[in-house]
Amino acid sequence: MSLPVPQPLPLPQPVLALDGGLTLRAHDAEADLPEFSRVVEESLDHLRPWMPWVAEHSPARVREFLAGRAELWASGAQCSYAIVLDGAIVGSCGLHRFADTPAGTREIGYWLHPAATGRGIATRAARALAEEAFRLPGVERVEIVHDPANTASGAVPARLGFTEDGRRPAEALAPAETGEVQVWYLRAAG
Ligand SMILES: CC(C)(COP(=O)(O)OP(=O)(O)OC[C@H]1O[C@@H](n2cnc3c(N)ncnc32)[C@H](O)[C@@H]1OP(=O)(O)O)[C@@H](O)C(=O)NCCC(=O)NCCS
Numbered sequence: 284m285s286l287p288v289p290q291p292l293p294l295p296q297p298v299l300a301l302d303g304g305l306t307l308r309a310h311d312a313e314a315d316l317p318e319f320s321r322v323v324e325e326s327l328d329h330l331r332p333w334m335p336w337v338a339e340h341s342p343a344r345v346r347e348f349l350a351g352r353a354e355l356w357a358s359g360a361q362c363s364y365a366i367v368l369d370g371a372i373v374g375s376c377g378l379h380r381f382a383d384t385p386a387g388t389r390e391i392g393y394w395l396h397p398a399a400t401g402r403g404i405a406t407r408a409a410r411a412l413a414e415e416a417f418r419l420p421g422v423e424r425v426e427i428v429h430d431p432a433n434t435a436s437g438a439v440p441a442r443l444g445f446t447e448d449g450r451r452p453a454e455a456l457a458p459a460e461t462g463e464v465q466v467w468y469l470r471a472a473g
Pocket residue numbers: 329330333334393394395396399400401402403404405406407428429430433435436438439442
């Protein structure tokens with residue numbers, strides 16, 4: 284009797300080099316700490332309306348976030364990248380498979396430092412993450428989920444040709460959240 288050979292978990296690449304000086308790279312818990320902490324601090328007011336974790340923010344929480352990335356990446360649950368422009372961290376994004384995400388689906392998340400908005404960085408990051416998701420065996424659908432009132436976030440999937448897939452109730456946890464989320468999806472070509 285031969286035992287089944289364990290298959291490696293399909294995980295995204297840790298570095299995605301895009302054009303125009305833009306790179307997505309897996310967070311490095313130690314090396315990123317000072318710069319990422321500063322970027323988070325400077326972004327808090329801009330993120331607070333939509334990101335529940337801002338209410339719990341502290342330097343220790345940022346350290347814990349970074350320290351947990353490698354394990355969450357290895358499990359495939361949350362593959363989080365620093366968004367790096369010309370060598371400087373300007374935000375964070377990720378390709379996630381949460382507990383309730385179907386096996387063939389990945390969800391994209393993103394945020395930017397306020398000074399990095401308005402230049403297509405989130406759109407280009409989300410496009411690269413979707414392309415990377417579809418390289419993973421068995422992944423057929425990518426979603427972006429946002430509060431309907433968060434029009435800047437919703438403009439990202441709209442620009443990328445995602446399809447609106449309706450709204451569902453969701454607990455409003457951050458100050459501007461409405462109690463609903465808008466779901467967008469993209470299917471693998473072919
Ligand atoms: C959501 C968020 C990342 C969107 O940022 P953004 O700057 O609007 O999005 P992009 O980086 O894709 O930039 C798009 C803008 O750049 C412009 N742009 C310039 N070059 C571009 C390019 N090559 N490709 C696409 N857009 C480009 C677009 O026209 C658009 O301009 P507009 O805002 O005047 O319409 C940002 O608002 C944010 O960090 N919000 C707080 C956190 C948050 O809500 N995260 C999402 C939770 S679901």
